[in-house]
Amino acid sequence: MLKDVDTGEALIVARPQLERFPSIDVIDLIEHLAHLWCSPGGRTSAAQGLTESLDNGQPLFVLHSLNWVHVMWIVAVGMRTRRYPVDDLIRRLRLQHQPADMDHALVEGATERIKIGLLGEMRGDPKAHAIFDREATLHQKVTRAILQVSLELMNQTQEIMRDALGFRLENCAMSVARNTTSLYCSLPPFHFTDEPG
Incomplete structure (x- = not known):
């Protein structure tokens, strides 16, 4: 259960299934690169790091x-x-701007696959995991499209939080993955607990 102390909202979120990651530190690395990609001036180096990781087998x-x-x-x-x-936020995901190097059908296909993957991670749904894994590895072009569209969508998510509330999401995923008590240190925190409510 993830609880927002500021709003009182609470949500059941599946823990990361460690068999789907080589180590928990990979989440740390990917979150760092995603933040870098969403930062002014960091996109090129972050894209290189993510692409190298993607091509690493x-x-x-x-x-x-x-x-x-x-x-x-x-x-x-x-x-x-x-x-x-949150389910609706995921289902409403759509790129605001079409990437110049990708056609519309490829972007739409990648977006739909990403939504399946996101809902699967949130719910810990093996069926959604299997669909995403199969669809995401059909072809290298599809895999790379999912990477690029994911980053564009993540940037939009960062912009929503920054514009609406004036802060960035720092180490958010890693705090939940490592089961630490607070996702933020400078704001009313989100607490993670095993209690049902």
């Missing part, structure tokens, strides 16, 4: 970690802003 580890990080960001946005149920 274990692309699903990278994509699983991106999904886990992104869903934790979306959960934080949903709980702090009380805008929509």
Whole structure:
């Protein structure tokens, strides 16, 4: 159970299934690179690091970690802003701008696969995991499209939180993955507990 002390909102979130990651430190690395990609001036080096990780023989580890990080960001946005149920926030995901180097069908296909992956990570749903894993590795072009679209969507999520509430999501996913008590140190925190409510 993840609880937002500021709003009183609470949500059951599945813990990361460690068999889907080579180590918990991979989530830390991917979240760091995702933050860097969303930062002015950091996109080139972050893209290089993520692409190298993707091409290192274990692309699903990278994509699983991106999904886990992104869903934790979306959960934080949903709980702090009380805008929509988190499932709806995921289903509403859509790129605001079409990447110049990708056609519309590829972007739409990648977006739909990402939504399946995000919902799977949030719920710990083996069926959704299996669908995402199969679809994400159909072809290298698809895998790379999912990486690029994921990062664009994560940047939009960061912008929502920054514009609406004036702060960035720092080490959000890692705090939940490591089961620490607080996701934020400079704000009313989110607490993670095993208690049902």
